[in-house]
Amino acid sequence: MTTKNTQILFAKRPTGWVDETTFETVETDLPELADGQVLVRNIYLSVDPYMRGRMNDTKSYVDGFQLGQPLQGGAVGQIAQSRNNRFQEGQYVTGMLGWESYSVSSGKDLRVVDPAHGPLSYYLGVLGMPGLTAYVGLLDVGRAKDGDTVFVSAASGAVGSVVGQIAKIKGCRAVGSAGGDDKVAYLTDELGYDAAFNYKTADSLGRALKETCPDGIDVYFENVGGAMLDAVLPRMRFQGRIALCGMISQYNLERPEPINNLIAMLVSRSTIQGFIVSDHWDRLPAFIADMSGWLRDGKVKYREDVMEGLENTPDAFIRMLSGKNFGKQLVKIGEE
Ligand SMILES: NC(=O)c1ccc[n+]([C@@H]2O[C@H](COP(=O)([O-])OP(=O)(O)OC[C@H]3O[C@@H](n4cnc5c(N)ncnc54)[C@H](OP(=O)(O)O)[C@@H]3O)[C@@H](O)[C@H]2O)c1
Numbered sequence: 001m002t003t004k005n006t007q008i009l010f011a012k013r014p015t016g017w018v019d020e021t022t023f024e025t026v027e028t029d030l031p032e033l034a035d036g037q038v039l040v041r042n043i044y045l046s047v048d049p050y051m052r053g054r055m056n057d058t059k060s061y062v063d064g065f066q067l068g069q070p071l072q073g074g075a076v077g078q079i080a081q082s083r084n085n086r087f088q089e090g091q092y093v094t095g096m097l098g099w100e101s102y103s104v105s106s107g108k109d110l111r112v113v114d115p116a117h118g119p120l121s122y123y124l125g126v127l128g129m130p131g132l133t134a135y136v137g138l139l140d141v142g143r144a145k146d147g148d149t150v151f152v153s154a155a156s157g158a159v160g161s162v163v164g165q166i167a168k169i170k171g172c173r174a175v176g177s178a179g180g181d182d183k184v185a186y187l188t189d190e191l192g193y194d195a196a197f198n199y200k201t202a203d204s205l206g207r208a209l210k211e212t213c214p215d216g217i218d219v220y221f222e223n224v225g226g227a228m229l230d231a232v233l234p235r236m237r238f239q240g241r242i243a244l245c246g247m248i249s250q251y252n253l254e255r256p257e258p259i260n261n262l263i264a265m266l267v268s269r270s271t272i273q274g275f276i277v278s279d280h281w282d283r284l285p286a287f288i289a290d291m292s293g294w295l296r297d298g299k300v301k302y303r304e305d306v307m308e309g310l311e312n313t314p315d316a317f318i319r320m321l322s323g324k325n326f327g328k329q330l331v332k333i334g335e336e
Contacts, residue, residue, distance in 0.1 A: 001080070001081070002030070002101075002102075003029055004028070004029065005029070005100055006026075006028075006101045006310055006311075007025070007027075007070045007098060007100040007101075008024070008025050008099040008310065008311075008313055009024045009025075009026060009069060009071070010023070010067055010068070010069060010071050013056070014055055016252055017252050017321075018314075018317065018318055018321065020314060022314065023071070030102055031104060033083045035083050036083060036084050036107070037084060037104055037106055038079050038081065038084050038087050038104075038110070039081040039102055039103070040077040040078065040079060040093060040097060040102065040103045040105055040110070041077050041080040042075050042077040042098075042102065042103060043076050043077050043078060043332065043334040043335070044075060044076045044077075044120060044330050044332055044333070045073060045097075045313055045331045045333060046125075046128075046129075046328075046329075046330055047073065047313065047316045047320050047330070047331065048073060048130075048158075049246055049248050049321065052252065052321060053251065061276050070098035070099050070100050071098065071099040072097065072098050073099065074094065074096060074124050075095065075096070075097035075103070076120045076121065076123050077094075077334070078090065078092055078093070079091045079092075079093060084106075087107055087110070087112070091112050092112065092113050092115060092120055094113050095110040096109055099313050101310060101333065101334070117292040117295075118292065121304060121306070121330055121332075122295075122302065124330060125158050125302065125328035125330070126302040126328070127292065127295075129277055130159045131158075132283065132284060132287050133159050134221075135162070135290070135291070136280040136283050137159075137245050138167060138221060138243065139166070140275075140280070141241070141243040142219040142221060143219070144166075144170055144172050144218070144219045145170065146172070147171060148167075148172045148173070149173045149175065149216065150163070150173065150219045150220075150221060151175045151212075151213055151220050151221070151232065152164050152167075152174065152176045152177075152220075152221040153176070153220075153221070153222060153223045153224040154178065154223035154224050154246075155176025155177055155183075155187055155223075156178040156187055156303075156327070157223070157328070158327070158328035159245060160178075160223055161187075161191055161302070161327070162302075164187065164192070165191055165294075165299070165300045167219075168193075169294065173194050174192070175195045175212045176193045177197055177198070177199040177208070177228065178196065178199070180198060180200070180323075180326075181198055181201075182326070184197060184198050186303070186326075190301060191301060195212040195213075197212055199228060205228060206231045206235075209232060210235070215237070216240070217235050217236055217237060217240055219242075220232050220240070220242045220243070221245060222242055222247070222272075223245050223247075224247060224249045225247025225250045225256075226256075226257045228249070229247075229259060230260055230261050231261075233264040236264065236265065236268040237270075240268055240270040241271055241272075241273070242271065242272040243273060244273060244274040251321070252321065302328070303327030304327050304328045304330055305325045305326050305328065305329050305330070306331070307329075307330070307331050308332050309331070309332075312331060316329055316331045
């Protein structure tokens with residue numbers, strides 16, 4: 001059993017885009033476990049857009065990262081040592097853990113995962129936080145129902161790819177946007193989206209939405225914000241719902257872009273509701289039951305983009321923020 005740990009610390013607060021100076025890698029000694037603690041050998045780390053918000057010195061729904069401390073995010077690992085009677089050595093767990101080879105945890109936020117439902121890495125994606133986000137955002141917040149047209153931005157990503165597929169299962173028409181022709185082809189040819197467009201090459205977002213959603217939009221699953229939100233607003237149908245999940249196009253801007261078409265919501269009597277997945281953990285059992293069934297029956301397909309090696313975690317984070325990921329961005333740092 002090693003006594004050393006490799007950790008990636010939050011070294012410098014970024015303004016605008018994140019770069020390598022944000023991070024510092026250090027070797028440290030592993031502490032002795034206290035009563036009630038477990039040592040987790042980390043296997044997969046998840047890099048997610050919300051982590052960019054945790055790098056800012058502003059109050060938000062989740063505490064900011066502390067300078068000089070390891071960055072933290074969703075992870076799957078294996079119990080290497082346990083002084084907590086809820087956990088046995090060898091069990092696989094998921095929770096919020098550090099960007100580090102080993103994490104010491106009180107076990108409070110750890111959940112044992114059942115590899116029978118799917119591969120371990122799925123607990124950071126389609127069977128984890130992004131999948132639950134898609135599920136509650138579409139069904140509870142967006143209240144999507146049979147016959148609705150659902151439009152999803154960042155549609156090929158971890159959340160968006162699941163939203164469109166659940167929409168299809170529920171009898172909706174699913175339309176998506178993504179930032180590449182390969183991603184657009186994946187949406188229509190593999191995930192079953194009814195239509196999709198490349199927002200980077202479309203000459204007008206308004207025209208692309210008119211062509212792909214000719215009868216308007218009942219539910220907009222908002223992942224990107226900015227110009228896309230502005231273009232969607234006039235296309236919302238009577239009493240349409242916007243599930244405001246995220247606005248990734250704004251996260252690295254020093255000044256957010258203005259929204260000009262809000263008045264269109266008055267005309268369509270639409271609503272917009274922000275939501276945070278961590279308020280909806282009560283939906284986890286229903287979600288796991290539904291999603292594991294859909295995966296087993298081949299109704300939901302899932303794609304991952306896995307980098308190898310703890311030292312590549314900052315790169316994985318930066319490439320995900322800039323849209324270079326194709327599928328859920330993960331880093332594999334240990335053997336399963
Ligand atoms: N509310 C919640 O509780 C909650 C939970 C999880 C995630 N989220 C939000 O859900 C959204 C998607 O997250 P995810 O984990 O599924 O990430 P993801 O979609 O797997 O990866 C991020 C994607 O965002 C797209 N993107 C990046 N910059 C963009 C820009 N300027 N304009 C348009 N698209 C851009 C890129 O795809 P393209 O190549 O298509 O541009 C990139 O691949 C994010 O906004 C995130 O903050 C919210």
